[in-house]
Amino acid sequence: MSRVRRLQDYAEFVGPEELREIWSLVRHVEGATMVHVNSTRMGGGVAEILEAMIPLLNSVGVSARWEVIEPLPGFFSFTKALHNGLQGAPFVLRQEQVDTYARCQQLNASRLDLNADCVIIHDPQPAGLIRHRAEGRSRWVWRCHIDLSAPDPVAWGFLRPYVEQYDASIFSIPAFAQQLPHNQFMIEPSIDPLNDKNRDLDVRTVQDVLERYGIDPERPIITQVSRFDAMKDPMGVIRAFREVRRREDCQLVLAGGGASDDPEGQQVLAQVREEASHDPDIHVLELPPESDLEINALQRASTIIVQKSLREGFGLTVTEALWKGKPVVAGAVGGIRRQVIHGFTGFLVRSVEGLAYRLRQLLHDPSLRQALGSNGREHVRNNYLITRHLKDYLLLLLAVRYPDADITDLAGAGHP
Numbered sequence: 001m002s003r004v005r006r007l008q009d010y011a012e013f014v015g016p017e018e019l020r021e022i023w024s025l026v027r028h029v030e031g032a033t034m035v036h037v038n039s040t041r042m043g044g045g046v047a048e049i050l051e052a053m054i055p056l057l058n059s060v061g062v063s064a065r066w067e068v069i070e071p072l073p074g075f076f077s078f079t080k081a082l083h084n085g086l087q088g089a090p091f092v093l094r095q096e097q098v099d100t101y102a103r104c105q106q107l108n109a110s111r112l113d114l115n116a117d118c119v120i121i122h123d124p125q126p127a128g129l130i131r132h133r134a135e136g137r138s139r140w141v142w143r144c145h146i147d148l149s150a151p152d153p154v155a156w157g158f159l160r161p162y163v164e165q166y167d168a169s170i171f172s173i174p175a176f177a178q179q180l181p182h183n184q185f186m187i188e189p190s191i192d193p194l195n196d197k198n199r200d201l202d203v204r205t206v207q208d209v210l211e212r213y214g215i216d217p218e219r220p221i222i223t224q225v226s227r228f229d230a231m232k233d234p235m236g237v238i239r240a241f242r243e244v245r246r247r248e249d250c251q252l253v254l255a256g257g258g259a260s261d262d263p264e265g266q267q268v269l270a271q272v273r274e275e276a277s278h279d280p281d282i283h284v285l286e287l288p289p290e291s292d293l294e295i296n297a298l299q300r301a302s303t304i305i306v307q308k309s310l311r312e313g314f315g316l317t318v319t320e321a322l323w324k325g326k327p328v329v330a331g332a333v334g335g336i337r338r339q340v341i342h343g344f345t346g347f348l349v350r351s352v353e354g355l356a357y358r359l360r361q362l363l364h365d366p367s368l369r370q371a372l373g374s375n376g377r378e379h380v381r382n383n384y385l386i387t388r389h390l391k392d393y394l395l396l397l398l399a400v401r402y403p404d405a406d407i408t409d410l411a412g413a414g415h416p
């Protein structure tokens with residue numbers, strides 16, 4: 001549920017000085033308008049961020065809106081293949097897909113209100129809207145949330161001409177940046193410590209959720225929360241769990257739902273169910289949308305959180321786990337590498353065997369679990385809360401408002 005937040009509600013997490021800095025930036029962008037466009041209202045990290053960010057931007061005086069594109073038949077199958085291709089999977093382009101993509105952009109350009117000082121288009125699905133940009137002062141920014149470190153050349157060759165038309169682009173980590181004819185900004189995602197996904201929960205609520213899903217609170221729980229997506233490698237998690245469980249008493253929870261822009265989810269879920277059938281210690285939970293409290297409770301109840309991604313833009317599930325003081329064992333890919341500091345906030349792994357090894361080590365060492373967890377929480381407090389993200393968006397508004405300024409004098413009139 002989205003609730004109207006006030007900036008001061010975050011003082012307990014980040015302190016008053018940080019909030020003063022944000023207010024001082026707000027003065028320089030007052031009255032600015034912003035529209036964000038993505039491809040799904042629910043499911044996945046982008047929707048998660050926008051759900052929290054749009055009300056917060058409005059609460060500080062930036063007039064922000066969120067628009068979602070409508071697909072045409074076949075559009076999301078194509079954009080999911082494109083997404084995989086941009087993350088390095090082999091990609092083949094067919095002319096009819098190019099046509100569907102173009103028609104879908106045209107259709108959405110005519111139905112969406114894209115009038116704002118700053119138009120932020122998230123990910124590849126709506127990127128082609130740029131071709132329908134109206135004359136005017138709007139600045140258009142493409143924000144990429146996926147791992148673009150080694151794209152398939154055909155996939156990037158398809159998207160690049162669109163991206164080049166933007167005034168700027170945003171990547172989550174430096175390794176994803178590209179050769180482009182405009183400014184590139186680095187903005188990392190964030191979580192909202194006050195929403196149902198991340199707020200503190202009482203013990204009773206956590207226990208109720210475990211009971212509802214038949215999970216034993218007395219035995220160690222290893223959890224991965226993710227959309228059912230091959231790139232999140234749920235099958236690899238099961239293999240590592242089986243290896244560990246040969247000697248350790250533990251349970252595995254694989255919890256996730258789908259996203260309307262991801263047509264592959266059901267197939268991966270069916271494969272995971274098949275693999276896990278007849279094993280009462282593997283809990284495959286298909287969660288409906290709006291399961292924020294349940295996910296929060298499952299993360300809090302866990303002994304260890306896993307995110308064994310093979311590719312990952314950022315991995316908000318890792319952020320959520322670290323914030324809850326949990327040790328995280330995760331794939332050494334994409335934005336996960338900025339969050340999991342090996343041996344300090346968790347462990348990075350590159351194989352099923354590596355995951356099994358670290359799980360065993362952590363199951364045996366409660367004080368290591370505790371130390372990693374508490375370092376993780378501080379790492380998130382310092383870098384990945386929504387207040388830092390808000391500050392980045394305010395700076396972005398300044399940067400696009402004064403595109404030619406080398407120096408923006410925030411202490412003075414706002415512009416040198």
Ligand code: UDP
Pocket residue numbers: 043044045046048197225226227255256257258287291292295314315316317318320
């Ligand atoms: N999530 C959810 N329900 C699910 C699976 C995931 O609410 O069934 C949330 C998860 O808690 C996180 C986001 O969706 O906030 C996933 O973001 P992440 O960056 O980890 O991965 P993405 O799905 O964007 O690839």
